[in-house]
Amino acid sequence: MPDLSPTKPVIVLVQTQMAVNIGMCARAMLNCGLDELRLVAPRDGWPNTDAIAPSTDAKRVLESAKVYSTVADAVADCHQVYAATARIRHLNTPAVTAAEAAAEMHSATAASEGENRPAILFGPEASGLDNDAMSYADRLLHYPMNPEFTSLNLAQAVLLFSWEWWSTRAGATTSYEQGWEAAPKAELDHYLQRLEDELEKAGFFTNPAKRPNTIRKIRALFSRSNPSSQEVKSLQGIITALNSPRR
């Protein structure tokens, strides 16, 4: 994996009930370049073979996962702790969106000379994090979902944070190059000249006064599609075929 960040966020799953969800979280993490997984008292024990299939090929994230008995132990070497929760009020802990949390982490990493490791706590599937676990957090991490349907599954909550972190990191891909080489404009112009000539012969231009504007409209359509040389050849072939004498 490329060196993505001096210190990447640690995903901490607290008292997860289903091992299958731990596997799905590992997959979502690795999709977004995260590979440090910690488990606090997973209900069905660890390691757990149920996690392997849903992790797809993110098995190495599972294999390096560490187990802790308390939240305190799990975050002892971390410098910021975020608690993912559907609640935005808990004691006096500030709430931030996933995008804000990611921005804070990237800022802290950029500003820090040494290690600056954030952790994000995710609670059990049914109930979420309890008050005790949330009191370890610097920030509540809240997803501003559709207010009429806020229930995110665990792996999807992990994915959305991981995605925000991944897609806003320095060097993230924000656009793609055009995947083809456009033809020189002379090729397109040559095609359009021929098209105009053939349309003339076919009696397409019934009103001479409108002809220049019609031509401009057709040219604009093909210009914005920015065709390759191969595509211009196909367009030429279309004229030839349509023009050929019918049996």
Added chain:
Amino acid sequence: MPDLSPTKPVIVLVQTQMAVNIGMCARAMLNCGLDELRLVAPRDGWPNTDAIAPSTDAKRVLESAKVYSTVADAVADCHQVYAATARIRHLNTPAVTAAEAAAEMHSATAASEGENRPAILFGPEASGLDNDAMSYADRLLHYPMNPEFTSLNLAQAVLLFSWEWWSTRAGATTSYEQGWEAAPKAELDHYLQRLEDELEKAGFFTNPAKRPNTIRKIRALFSRSNPSSQEVKSLQGIITALNSPRR
């Protein structure tokens, strides 16, 4: 649901293999305020009871889903078509990120007087969209995932697009810099243990029933203040000073 947009994107699942995945997609969509689902030739038929449980309470998205036999039919009333794919080269169709696609849709919606309905095609789980389906697209929608682990599951691909659409609609995010370097949490925990011990000795906890909540409130206060190592030393010094025998 609030009126989110004059015309919301339509999610089109092409030849989906597992109905359970259709249910998970419905849940992810509704989390992000999308509710129009179309199915092109789902392998195991439709309706399918396997989709209900994983949709959680997004059953109404399933109930209103329409089935089509071809991609052409499914997008016939749409104005832009995006094809979600792991490939960024196909014919000469431009590739965009999920964020770019969402931005284009919001712009088109804002600029349009009438309907301006975008559709996003998602292919079968194992193989993704085939060349024929992709040739219907104005744009390829590509997720720039960890290059060493690009395989997104179907519902997670649907979630990431839906989230980008939803969260860019919701407005700008803000962030703030932290002006100090936080201490490792272990230093703070050591201080809080000492404080609790000293408060115990000093008879601070007059009501044992309230003690756990009092401790949580104190811990939450210091967790959100995210003190530096120097500040933790100051806090330790305060206990020492307050504890020292008075002259």
